[in-house]
Amino acid sequence: MSMTRHNTDASLRTCLLHTPPEIIEEIFANACIIDFDGLSQPTTPLKLGSVCKAWREIAWSIPQLWSDIIITASPLTRTQLELLNMWLQNSRARPLSICLNPVDDFTTPAEWDRNPPTSALRELVKHCERWEYLDIFIPCNAKSRFVKVLGRVRGRVPLLRDLKLRHLENLDMPRAQLDMFNNAHRLTRFTVELLYMDDITIPWTNLTSLRTQLSPQECVEALSRCPNLVDCILFSAFDAFDEEANFHFTFPPSSMVSLQNLVSLSITFTHPVSGREECLAVPAVSFPPHSSIYIYGHI
DSSP: OEEEHHHHHHHHHHHHHTHHHHHHHHHHHHTTTTTTTBBOOOOOHHHHHHHHHHHHHHHOOGGGGEEEEEEEEESOOHHHHHHHHHHHHHTTTEEEEEEEESSSSSSOHHHHHOOOOOOHHHHTTGGGEEEEEEEEEEEEEESSHHHHHGGGGTTOTTTEEEEEEEEESSSSSSOOBTTTTTTOOOOOEEESSSSSGGOOOOOOOOSSSEEOOOOOOOHHHHHHHHTSSEEEEEESSTTOOOTTOOOOOOOOTTTEETTTOOOOEEESSSSTTTTTTGGGOOOEEETTTTOEEEEEEOO
């Protein structure tokens, strides 16, 4: 059995070594595709490069393999930082997709909040002109170095198309003004979780896709800010927000939200809304007749 297995592996390796480089590049690229929603990846260029010298040379020569970056550990060790720098170097001039998310088995959300990967973010910010996709958890402490370092990207994200800003479930901490993406003029997709709309400044009118977890009133505000929406998913989360908060945005009784490009709108109330009708003074919404509208929850 061992001899057969050895012969099979040797034959496969010989076959691949005689395969045209462009075919191998395509195989490698498909093998390293990251599922950012599930935060999974079939393999990495490091694993491919460990097979043999020829594979290493091929993997190290394909910037596409190194353009997706997921960081789940906090803080990063010196070795991990060196690996990140090598990863960024190998990606060359490719647009970057980046996720900083405390989802592994070794970093709890509380640990991430106390000691976020600021050193990793500092290295990533050096390449922010190449950011195309960013999914980032914001620490609760608005005065943390992490938020200050993130502020350095202000006016420097010309390629950013898809942005996800998430907050850990502690809204009692001082609030931060997140205005560093205000000039992201290519931004069309935005996800926001457990953050206040008043604290976020982005080119709202550019958005065609929006996902939110906000207070009821701010869900309404989100619709008003984004007249060019094509698809939208709103989660109205009561318990996560201070119901006594003084929001600056209010609708006049006769206001109309016009969403003439809308294809799909989904609204989910995560808690019963009985007795909270004052929070749900949703204005009339104008949308095309072919739009799909879904409302879920205890209403």
